[in-house]
Amino acid sequence: xxxxxxxxxxxxxxxxxxxxxxxGMEFETGNWASILKKAEKENKLIYLDAYTxxxxxxxxxxxxxxxxxxxxxxxxxxxxxxxxxxxKGEGPGLATKYSVNAYPTHLFINGKGELVHLGLGYxxxxxxxxxxxxxxxxxxxxxxxxxxxESGDRDAALLSNYLNLLYQMGDESGDKVAQEYFKTQxxxxxxxxxxxxxxxxxxxxxxxxxxLLANKDVLADKLKTQFLRNLAYSYFMQDAKKGITxxxxxxxxxxxxxxxxxxxxxxxxTFYHKKNKDSKAYDETLFKFLRSGNLDLFDSQxxxxxxxxxxxSIDDKDRxxxxxTWGQASVDKDPQYANMDTLAxxxxxxxxxxxxKGIAKEAIALGNEKGEDTSSTEELLSK
Numbered sequence: 089x090x091x092x093x094x095x096x097x098x099x100x101x102x103x104x105x106x107x108x109x110x111x112g113m114e115f116e117t118g119n120w121a122s123i124l125k126k127a128e129k130e131n132k133l134i135y136l137d138a139y140t141x142x143x144x145x146x147x148x149x150x151x152x153x154x155x156x157x158x159x160x161x162x163x164x165x166x167x168x169x170x171x172x173x174x175x176k177g178e179g180p181g182l183a184t185k186y187s188v189n190a191y192p193t194h195l196f197i198n199g200k201g202e203l204v205h206l207g208l209g210y211x212x213x214x215x216x217x218x219x220x221x222x223x224x225x226x227x228x229x230x231x232x233x234x235x236x237x238e239s240g241d242r243d244a245a246l247l248s249n250y251l252n253l254l255y256q257m258g259d260e261s262g263d264k265v266a267q268e269y270f271k272t273q274x275x276x277x278x279x280x281x282x283x284x285x286x287x288x289x290x291x292x293x294x295x296x297x298x299x300l301l302a303n304k305d306v307l308a309d310k311l312k313t314q315f316l317r318n319l320a321y322s323y324f325m326q327d328a329k330k331g332i333t334x335x336x337x338x339x340x341x342x343x344x345x346x347x348x349x350x351x352x353x354x355x356x357x358t359f360y361h362k363k364n365k366d367s368k369a370y371d372e373t374l375f376k377f378l379r380s381g382n383l384d385l386f387d388s389q390x391x392x393x394x395x396x397x398x399x400x401s402i403d404d405k406d407r408x409x410x411x412x413t414w415g416q417a418s419v420d421k422d423p424q425y426a427n428m429d430t431l432a433x434x435x436x437x438x439x440x441x442x443x444x445k446g447i448a449k450e451a452i453a454l455g456n457e458k459g460e461d462t463s464s465t466e467e468l469l470s471k
Contacts, residue, residue, distance in 0.1 A: 112155035113163050116170045120178050128199025135167040136195040140174050143191040145210035156213045162220055174347045196223040205230045208256055220309045244272040255287050265292045277306045290322045304345055313386055320355035334360045375407055388422035408438040425455035429465045
């Protein structure tokens, strides 16, 4: 969800499309000038898929979303649809004009060539249609919100909608908009305001950082380790540029939030050891901190991540046994196919084949219920 730095737009597909609307989106096959002309004549916005040939999420959109019947019906009725490889043809000029920095970028442009709305990244069918609905709603259009903000409008609802778009875009100007938004709020501890503090005040250099620190207990209570990890990482990035030692960095982050000094120091250590590619020190940090008394600090997904790392990287039997407690804690918090698969493989690697296969069967049943690919776990059963 962030701008990358190469953007090149090519020939948009503008002419005739071979797909029926029921089969998905119809894309034009002409040049940019002809696409603009068609959009102006039909009084429609252009939807432009700005992609590259090497972009994985772009390929996923092309394979799974653009052919969707619901998507096709909505976009074919409301837009002139086009696709441009950002590294060919007209791409570089258009990319520069519309500040495309990440792929895929979803651009909505009027017949005069003016940017009206945009979105970033892979989206499922529902999210993608919702983006299209935003694009034709003047109250939610990027251009409308930007113009109102730049003209001095500081309505709280407008600022919140604008922040939502800037957040999706990874636009650094969001910090300043957030500062204006926070001035309109009497209570910064609502769920929405906690979200914006975490998004636009986490960086120590942000104009909003002191506001975040003043509300750090609320953020930690509501966002748990998501906030603490982000806070530690933001200070890590600052400290890494200064070249200070891990001990000094841990002291700094602990001084920022003494009540959470232990877990913040843990995160800081993991970031430093990863940066230095010191796998031994990284492992020591994990296995020292991730003990029974601390597992409740982490959510299910994070515990599963640590458990899978151990499966892939650790051979020591005692440490595998400890990693199994991480995997079990993840499942206990929120049983999903992914973490049950991890737990099964950990038991298998530790030598308890019977236990591993029992959990594998449960994982497969859960995965099948949700339509997930269970081939990895099925492989375990064949061993």
